Amino acid sequence: MKKRYQISYQLKVILNVVVYVVFFAYIVYSAVTAADTGTRLVFIVVGVFFGGGALLYEYLRFNFDQATKNLVFMGDPQKALNLADRVKKADLLKTFDSSLDIMRMLAYVDLRDYDRLKTYIEGLSYEKLRNYDVAIVARHSQMIMYGELGDGEKMETAHKQLTGLRSRTSSKGKHMKGAYFYNWDVVAAACSFYRGSGMEAWNRISKVDVRNMNKRELMHCYALQARIAAKIGRSGDMEEYRERAKKAAGKNEVMTAFLDSLQMG
Secondary structure, eight states: OOOOOOOOOOHHHHHHHHHHHHHHHHHHHHHHHHHHHHHHOOOHIIIIIIHHHHHHHHHHHHHHHHHHHIIIIIOOOHHHHHHHHHHHHHHHHTTHHHHHHHHHHHHHHHHOOOOHHHHHHTTTHHHTSSHHHHHHHHHHHHHHHHHHHHHHHHHHHHHHHHHHHHEETTTTSSSEGGGGTTHHHHHHHHHHHHHHHHHHHHHHTTTTTTOOHHHHHHHHHHHHHHHHHHTTTTTHHHHHHEEEEEEHEEEEEEHHHHHHTOOOO
């Protein structure tokens, strides 16, 4: 099978710039050479309306892409949140609304800020939670949150809701899977860990395939593996996976400090 050719992000930006330059050059030329004032005004309005809208969208997309980069690859969830705030303020048409909801929940989990996470999820409207991606991230975030806070009953409820979203069919008959966001073996291992089943959690996490994980996913997977190893008395494995998690954590000082605080037992 031939590999699909992928255009780099930088090349895409260059191509977009070229398109916009050509577009505005055409609009300016057409306005200047128009035979009458009415036609000239039409070209000016078209240029301002469509050109301005396109530039705003590129501004939003650039900042959202930078936020994603910081969250997923650089390990800087706080900077991702700051950039998300910038996008939200300028996003007049709410184009990135659902994506920003997802980003905020993921960032709060990465910062272990369960107060803000709880408040944010409680503030999500019914309409927002009808979005499949928002719903699955919300339920997973709740499972992690309640597991970390030691509320087993609510953790189980969130886990049940999460697994109910794992694979379903939309109202239009489209098959949807939540694997885009989560490795389900890691989810199962986390649930076993929160239930206190150390060996079951270890057996599950040991089977996880990490080859296609990004840095954020690796951070959480290795951090969980280190915690499970500490729980069942595997000190060598705890140290190994703690170091792997810290390397994947990048600039996330909150997670690094948490990993440094791990103790056996």
